[in-house]
Amino acid sequence: MAPFNKTGKNNKKKGNAIASIIERGPVSAERDERTHGGSESEELLEFAVALANRLQSCGAETYRVEETITRIIEAYGYRKVDVFVIPNCIIAGLETDEGDVETKIRRLKSSDTMLDGIERYSALCRKVCFERPTIREARRMMAETDASVCRYGALLYYLGAFLIGAGFGLFFGGELPEMLSAGISCAATAAALKFTGIFNANAFFKSFVCSFILAFIANLCGVLGLCRSTDIASIGALMILVPGFLFTNSLRDIIYGDTMSGVNRLVQVLMIAAALVFGTSAAVSLSRHLFTITTAFEPIDHPLYIQCLAGMVGTLGFALFFNMHGRGIPFALIGSIISWFVCSMCMRHGVSEPIAYLVGAATSSLYAEIMARVRKFPATSYLLAALVPLIPGAGIYYTMDFIRRSMGPEAWNKGLATAAIAGAMAVGVLLVSTVFRMWGVYKKKKLKK
Numbered sequence: 001m002a003p004f005n006k007t008g009k010n011n012k013k014k015g016n017a018i019a020s021i022i023e024r025g026p027v028s029a030e031r032d033e034r035t036h037g038g039s040e041s042e043e044l045l046e047f048a049v050a051l052a053n054r055l056q057s058c059g060a061e062t063y064r065v066e067e068t069i070t071r072i073i074e075a076y077g078y079r080k081v082d083v084f085v086i087p088n089c090i091i092a093g094l095e096t097d098e099g100d101v102e103t104k105i106r107r108l109k110s111s112d113t114m115l116d117g118i119e120r121y122s123a124l125c126r127k128v129c130f131e132r133p134t135i136r137e138a139r140r141m142m143a144e145t146d147a148s149v150c151r152y153g154a155l156l157y158y159l160g161a162f163l164i165g166a167g168f169g170l171f172f173g174g175e176l177p178e179m180l181s182a183g184i185s186c187a188a189t190a191a192a193l194k195f196t197g198i199f200n201a202n203a204f205f206k207s208f209v210c211s212f213i214l215a216f217i218a219n220l221c222g223v224l225g226l227c228r229s230t231d232i233a234s235i236g237a238l239m240i241l242v243p244g245f246l247f248t249n250s251l252r253d254i255i256y257g258d259t260m261s262g263v264n265r266l267v268q269v270l271m272i273a274a275a276l277v278f279g280t281s282a283a284v285s286l287s288r289h290l291f292t293i294t295t296a297f298e299p300i301d302h303p304l305y306i307q308c309l310a311g312m313v314g315t316l317g318f319a320l321f322f323n324m325h326g327r328g329i330p331f332a333l334i335g336s337i338i339s340w341f342v343c344s345m346c347m348r349h350g351v352s353e354p355i356a357y358l359v360g361a362a363t364s365s366l367y368a369e370i371m372a373r374v375r376k377f378p379a380t381s382y383l384l385a386a387l388v389p390l391i392p393g394a395g396i397y398y399t400m401d402f403i404r405r406s407m408g409p410e411a412w413n414k415g416l417a418t419a420a421i422a423g424a425m426a427v428g429v430l431l432v433s434t435v436f437r438m439w440g441v442y443k444k445k446k447l448k449k
Helices: 008-013 017-034 037-057 062-075 113-129 134-148 156-173 176-198 203-223 230-238 245-256 259-290 302-321 328-348 351-375 379-390 394-404 407-449
Strands: 080-086 089-095 101-107
Touching: 008 101, 008 328, 037 062, 037 089, 037 101, 037 113, 062 080, 062 089, 062 113, 080 259, 101 113, 113 379, 156 176, 156 230, 156 302, 176 203, 176 230, 203 230, 203 259, 230 259, 230 394, 245 259, 259 394, 302 328, 302 379, 328 351, 328 379, 351 407, 379 407, 394 407
Parallel strands: none
Antiparallel strands: 080 089, 089 101
């Protein structure tokens, strides 16, 4: 029963049930048959928020979480829906035809990037909106979806981490020794991430510990003669910790108008970046205090096809690390090749870096939106994979290195250049995704007519 109803109002509602059904039309009539009495709106809202909360815990975007609640509630005949989402909280409410108001608040304590979960819960949302089952049946479907979400075992988890480091160790100008050292450092970092995650460590502490381990092992590999450039090994391994997706999403939320969500994510980015600076600085200082480390190896400018293949290997590592499953993986890898090829060709023809990255990100977004409609899956998986080679990992690393060496002007200039690239990527993604969202709204309004 709705918590804000008075007894007299409930009796009046029961007495006018048939007249209310006739006035509200066939959708509302069907809605009344599918649920029970005054608890209908509360049960529906509870289900919608629970499903949105699962999407949020898997790393879904703010707008996807909000649209999930809105679409489900509107599918059952309600039109007055209000949803407010920030990265760790969902507030949703609906108003019934009788003027009763239901509100649900759900707080998220921890989240992870689970691409398989995003795909499966998004598919469940579409199915519920299309079939409009009873709430009890919808809950059963959600329980089945919970059981079907796949997570890779330890072997593929660490293999994914190794491929991230190895792929980007080559991508950023290394050779086989740097690839192996970056892969080893990245796998050790993945172990640290898993260990700190067991104890629900906060993002700052987790980033500090993991970046310390990463940089120390990369420098240790240099001491042991396993690689000639500890910088390249560190940059390749650091890709697993760089909050590139988080930063891009924060800017995208701000531009979309989800200011609270965007600012919240941006604060997280700054905290993680600070932790990475402190962690890597502490590890490098300790390593150079204990060992004699020399870096005489200059990054190699690999041919474009080598860079594309290396980026694809790193993207495959992220696909395993973020639990992407199914036949969509090859299509995601193709997207990573396309994005870097377009961006690189723009720069080779004299286009400035921010504009080149904007074009590359826009191409990634276009590819992701097309694949999402072809394969009936969310664009998130394809977009994240396609954006992986564009993440300015080297810029972030050298910004932190300048800070560590107290080179303020250099750190400021490099940081601004890196932020400009990330901002350009966010704008590129936004331009394409906004066009597709506007097209979706247009089709929806056209169908209503």
